Amino acid sequence: MARPSKTAAIDYAAAHDLTHGLLERAICPPDRPFVLVKDADKKGLRLRVTKAGGKHWQFETRMKGKLITRALGEWPAVSIADAKAEAHRLRGLTETGIDPRELEHQQQAAQAAEKAAAAAHAVTVGEVWAIYLEARRPRWGERHYSEHLLLVKAGGVPSKRAAGGVTAPGILHPLMALPLRDLTTPVIEAWAEREAQTRPAAARLAWRCLKAFLSWCAEQKEYAPVLAGVNPAKTKKARESLGKAGVKEDALLKEQLPAWFDAVRQLQNPMIAAYLQTLLLTGARAGEVLGLRWEDINIKWRGLTIRDKVEGTRVIPLTPYVWHLLAALPRRNDFVFSSLTAAGGCIAIPRNPHHDACAVAGIDGLTVHGLRRSFKSLTEWLEIPAGVVAQIMGHKPSATAEKHYTVRPLDLLRVHHERIEAWILEQAGIVFDAKAEPGKLRAVN
Incomplete structure (x- = not known):
């Protein structure tokens, strides 16, 4: 058979011995969207030539009728x-x-898994910690989230209050630069032993947070292969190094109330004086009282809405003396215990002023949180029902009857709470007319 002429028209219905010259001459007629140049040697191979001049290889066959x-x-x-x-x-x-398509999918999946494993193998603890916080944030309160940020902060920020003039790094910050694969049991045990020497209480809290973080990692398919299978933070040696938290017993005695109130009321900052007295008389947590806003005060029904870290919010009675303290404060922004200089708009927990007041009163070892403990302890003198005190303080019910069957409205709580306040003021030697009208709220520019 004679070789076809190099200038002869190509028969696209027939198969051809593919050559460079043949493919160069292949063009798509103007009346067709594309043509196929079929290979005579390899069945199913063809070159698709489009009207725009594109030339692309294709392989086509049938498998199981498809x-x-x-x-x-x-x-x-x-x-x-x-x-x-x-x-x-x-x-x-x-x-x-x-099926070559299935084979390609499997190969792509294997490559993706290998790439993900390599990325997880190189990822640092700090990178995963940030992902962990964002994943858990919807289920946490803002304070809990902020505390996790503080655990890993870099420090080095200029501060007049910090030792050396700069803030210290967070207690978990030294671990953040490590690859997650290197956060092993020996590393965590060495960290626990080191931190227990200087700040055991903070180290115990950080250790619990670290255990929760690693448990979360073990549940994520991206990071589970990096861990050894057992939570590396759950070790007996780390627990022994950190020790057990001691039972805190700092609380005001009944006999100490006159000296404590006298010293606190003489503090130069009336905002701090009111804050500390409110803490004692409500039994609320330090941060809960700091978060009070003017909108949380219900004058009509004499209620105080507390942003509870456990239940979200709870409403407690607005007792006469506490309302007397709050009404006397200047209204400078949304916060009751406001500050014009603090970034958050409210004062910081005044631990140093309280320590100074206790020193003047001759009371040793009483912390700000000890005022909450004092409220609970002092109610024992009055034989107030335990459920009433727990509801005011925001503790969860401890019995089935309390949890499911006992409902105490605000007016019933007020009967007990006003009795508690009156008794504490009486023991402190403070003369106060509960029926006197509190001072009007003052707007301050």
Whole structure:
């Protein structure tokens, strides 16, 4: 048979011995969207030529009655020899019952898994910690979230209050630069032993947070392969190094009330004096009282809405003396215990002023949180029902009857709470007319 002329028209219905010249001459007629130049050697291989001049390799065959088409690349970037070789490989797969598409999907999945494993193997504790915080934030309160940020802060920020003039790094910050794979049991045990020497209480809290973090990591498919299978923070040695928290017993005695009130009321800052007295007389947590806003005070029904860290909010009675203290404060922003200089708009927990007041009163070791403990302890003198005190303080009910059957409205709580306040003031030697009208709220520019 004579060789076809290099200038002869190409019969696109027939198969051809593919050559460079043949493919160069292949063009799509104007009346068709595309034409196929079929290979006579490798069944299913063809070059798709479009009206726009594009030339792309294709392999086409049928498998179990279904048409399979695979793109092999553009000519001449993919040569005739390479296209034939790939067509030969695909033909071999289909003839043995292997779908090349499924094979590619499996290979891609394996590559993606390998890439993810490599990324997880190189990821640092700090990077995963940030992801952990964002994942858990919807289920946490803002304070709990902020405390986790403080655990890993870098420090080094200028501060007049900090030792050395700059803030110290967070207790977990030294671990953040480590690859997650290197956060092993020996590393955590060494950290626990080191931190227990200087700040054991803070280290115990950080250790609990670290255990929760690593438990979360073990539940994530990206990070579980990096961990050894057992939470590396759950070790006996770390627990022994950190020790057990001692039972705190700092609380005001009944006999100490006159001296404590006298010293606190003489503090130069009336905002701090009112804050400390409110803490004692409500039994609320230090942060809960700091978060009080003017909108939380219900004058009509004499209620005080507390932003509870456990239940969200709780309403307690607005007792006469506490309302007397709050009404006398200037209204400078939304916060009751406001500050014009603090970034958050309210004062910080006044631990140093309280310590100074206790020193004047001759009371040793009484912390700000000890005022909450004092409220609970002092109610024992009055034999107030335990459920009433727990509800005022925001403690969860401890019995089935309390949890499901006892409902105490605000007016019933007020009967007991006003009795508690009156008794504490009486023991402190403070003369106060509970029926006197509190001072009006003053707006301060």
